[in-house]
Amino acid sequence: MQIHIYKTAAQIGQAAATLIAAQLLRKPDSILGLATGSSPIPTYQALIDMHKAGVLDFSKTISFNLDEYVGIDPEHVCSYHRFMQDNLFSQVNIKPENTHVPDGNAADIAASAKAYDEAIVNAGGIDLQLLGIGRNGHIGFNEPGEQFIYGCHEVELSQSTIEANTRFFDSEADVPRAAVSLGIGAIMEARQVLLIATGTDKAEAIRQAIVGDVSPLCQASILRTHPNVVFLLDESADSLLTK
Ligand code: F6R
Numbered sequence: 001m002q003i004h005i006y007k008t009a010a011q012i013g014q015a016a017a018t019l020i021a022a023q024l025l026r027k028p029d030s031i032l033g034l035a036t037g038s039s040p041i042p043t044y045q046a047l048i049d050m051h052k053a054g055v056l057d058f059s060k061t062i063s064f065n066l067d068e069y070v071g072i073d074p075e076h077v078c079s080y081h082r083f084m085q086d087n088l089f090s091q092v093n094i095k096p097e098n099t100h101v102p103d104g105n106a107a108d109i110a111a112s113a114k115a116y117d118e119a120i121v122n123a124g125g126i127d128l129q130l131l132g133i134g135r136n137g138h139i140g141f142n143e144p145g146e147q148f149i150y151g152c153h154e155v156e157l158s159q160s161t162i163e164a165n166t167r168f169f170d171s172e173a174d175v176p177r178a179a180v181s182l183g184i185g186a187i188m189e190a191r192q193v194l195l196i197a198t199g200t201d202k203a204e205a206i207r208q209a210i211v212g213d214v215s216p217l218c219q220a221s222i223l224r225t226h227p228n229v230v231f232l233l234d235e236s237a238d239s240l241l242t243k
Helices: 009-026 041-052 080-087 109-123 159-168 184-189 200-211 219-225
Strands: 002-006 031-034 062-065 067-069 128-131 153-156 178-181 192-197 229-234
Touching: 002 009, 009 041, 009 128, 009 192, 009 229, 041 080, 062 080, 062 109, 067 080, 109 153, 109 178, 109 184, 184 219, 192 200, 192 219, 200 219, 200 229
Parallel strands: 002 229, 031 062, 031 128, 128 192, 192 229
Antiparallel strands: 067 178, 153 178
8 A cells, every 4th residue: 555645636636647647658448447526636637638738548548437326317517427528538539438437327227237347347357446535435435334345336325425415516405315336346356546535524534544444334444455555645634644
């Protein structure tokens, strides 16, 4: 496990984008596991800048996103399909057919989630998984609970996640109550994991993840058992570790 501490979110974005760029330069047809939310936005901007500068080519890249809300229109401004279009896909030369986001509107979500896991395995597994972390320690939408769930699955969002994500919606009532999330299995099978966390509201989750018990009550804590994980933190997210 490596931990790097930065002063700003922009620096974290540069660092994460540098590691992703190194992966793509070594293996242009890499399978990237991608996240949404505030944390990866500076990373995506830095990747877009490298692409526009002629440094990075996404034409062979394949991506699988972590999650999507259940029952949200993919065109909705808060859907993760739309987030990825707006914040990365439309601004680089990744092929639309090579991008994948879980289907939150599938008639049979369990079957669709199973097919999503199979598609990742058939593609060769994730080379590099980018993660944020919830205030409650979730990764993807694997919420605190009694177990680590292996496969892609439908999940009921916790009150903490609903409150945290209200900032993207008009009101708390508008936040979907369920999502489809990659399970801990595909995340842990990724050959490299990068986790980004900024702000004091992530400090306790980071403390639990890095020095607490490995427990499903903090789903990110399982990353400590991953052989190739890098935490990119700002000083606020690191504050309870340093103490
Ligand atoms: C997003 C995801 C979530 C977020 C986490 C942090 O695809 O899977 O685990 O990474 O909720 O969100 P932000 O970065 O908005 O604080």
